[in-house]
Amino acid sequence: MFVTTTRRPAFVRCKQAALGVGVLASLAALVPGALAAPRPIPETTDDARGLPIPPVDRSRDPVVVIAGGTLIDGRGGAPVANAVVVTQGDRILAAGPAATTPVPANAARTIDATGLYVMPGLIDLHIHFTQQRCHDFGKYSDSPAGAAIRGVALAEQLINAGITAARDVGTVDDVALRIKEAVDRGIIRGPRVLWSGRIIATTGGHGDEVTSTATGRQKPGFGGPSKGFNGPWEWRTAVRQQVRSLADWIKLGAPADKEELAAAIEEAHSLGVPVAIDSYGQYTDWAIEAGVDTLEHPLLMSDQAVPLMKKHGTAFVPTIGAFDNLLTGGYPTAGIPTGGFYHTHSRRFVIDQQDHLKRVGEAHRAGVPIGVGTDIPFENDTRYPDAYFRELDYLREAGMSNAAVLASATRVGAQIMKMGDKLGTVEKGKIADLLILGANPLDSLKNLRDVRYVVADGKVVVDGPAR
Incomplete structure (x- = not known):
């Protein structure tokens, strides 16, 4: 059995749309404030x-x-x-x-x-409570419980340094949520936590690689079943799952196609949740045009990226120190050599520190909101809280004044975090x-x-x- 449908002519659709607008206008006249902004x-x-x-x-x-x-x-x-x-x-x-x-x-x-x-x-807009620490971590298998213990230790380091709010942009299971709750309940000492669950990625994209982004080594069992999502509706579903799990933010990873990025961002915003993206190249431009709230990292940015950020009101969290670490010493305890990313599918480009500083300066002069984030993947026990203060020095090196850097670490950071009314x-x-x-x-x-x-x-x- 075949069913045929007839598409309505354009003039019919326009007439019906106009009728709908008229009905809404009449409703607004009959019920004052019916279409007003919510109180x-x-x-x-x-x-x-x-x-x-x-x-x-x-x-x-x-x-x-x-x-x-x-x-x-x-x-x-x-x-x-x-x-x-x-x-x-x-x-x-x-x-x-x-x-x-x-x-x-x-x-x-x-x-x-x-x-x-x-x-x-102070505010740190880009951390991962579950990242590795200690020189001997390679000797031990990992688990969500182990990640939670590391997260509690990092929370203590942050609060002792005066970092009173932090945004976790990628966690193991619900570890960051439970740290948030433990701080709120007074069980542990730490900063106020906003969290974003697992990075939403395509199959094999950043957040679903079989090889480690930093080391290039294959993950045990090829990383297990893929947790990637493919196509706009799967990306919408992934966002809904994160919001259902009480996420404060949504975190996206590139590569992805334009429709997937747009669908995820639209879905998150419709649910009142902001979106961050770890991106590069054309994917960055697509995400900005789709309305992403924050761009994490200055990786392989196009010449159009900063003007697009200014046009669309996108904030920038550059995490410069995370990449300078790779260039100036690597992460010895993790076996990561100096120079950049190696053997990873989603990082096939050269890291250029001077270009990173240039992009931050360009964004600052354009009036793009700039926040402070660290994103240290290894050696958290020795690199925090120093990594935070070094990040401030990088912003200064990029051309920002002391007052502008302090604003990024406080008022501007709170606004980027969508907490400007409270922090x-x-x-x-x-x-x-x-x-x-x-x-x-x-x-x-x-x-x-x-x-x-x-x-x-x-x-x-x-x-x-x-x-």
Whole structure:
């Protein structure tokens, strides 16, 4: 049995579309506000998903006062000498000059910050909690449990350095989600975590290779069954699976075709979840045109990439240090030689550090939002937190001022993370994620290493000189 269908003429479709518009217009006239933007939700989860939650009563939470320090609030103004920051529970109640900022009489604790500098907590936009560490890791088999233990150790390293928020852009199973929950519940010490689950890739693409991207060695059992996705609908399905698993972000990997990238990005955005991509060459341009939120890495960028990023509002997380490590020493404990990527199908191009710095400078001058991310795959025990501060130096080398780099590490990073309404500046109503330093970071970025106190989610987690 054959069934035939007749396509409606174009003028019929146009007439019906016009009729639909008229109906909607009539509805809007009859019901004021029917098509207006949704009202803001008063209280939401403290992550990129922004899900509604019941009102939170913080009136009985302890009040902490930080007094006498110089406040660099992250909003771009001049530092405020002899400032006061007042927090209650996990929120900032007030911040400003001591002369005009009221201090509650019921403070549970007052931190004397005289001679110190108070600023927002730092943000790392590109980490992997499950990456390898220790010189002897090759002797041991891996598992999700082992990955979780490594992740807990890395979380401790980050928070001690004043990194109070981190985005995990590729994890083993649900390890990063469980670290996020453990931090939220106070079980472990660590930064606020946003996570993106497993990288969505085509069969054999980055995230589904049989050989390791870094070493070129074949994975045991050829990496097991393929976890790749093929075709636009499979990519949509993969996004839906990630959102179902409570992902804050979606992470895509190249290569992929234009339709697959567009479908995944459209699907994620329709569900209110942002998208990052690890990409190169033409795939980068396709992803930017499709509306991807962040581009990770400056790999093999075309001359059109930065103008496209500016046009489409794409943010840039360059992770320069991750590739300079390959060029200047490799990863000895992993057996990765100096020079670049070897024996990997999805990295068939030369790494050029000067080109990377050039692209970052070009993006900065064009007004592209630039965030700080590290992406260290091996030797986490010795390279963190130093890798973060080295990344700031690379941004400086690319032509950014100290103030611009600090903004990338705080306010701009929070905006890129889709948390700009809650993180990145020290002001009333924001989450109390604070860093107190012994010297002025605007004078030298090296002063960010002089950590005296770290406040995360309103709790003093580093009390006195950092360990």
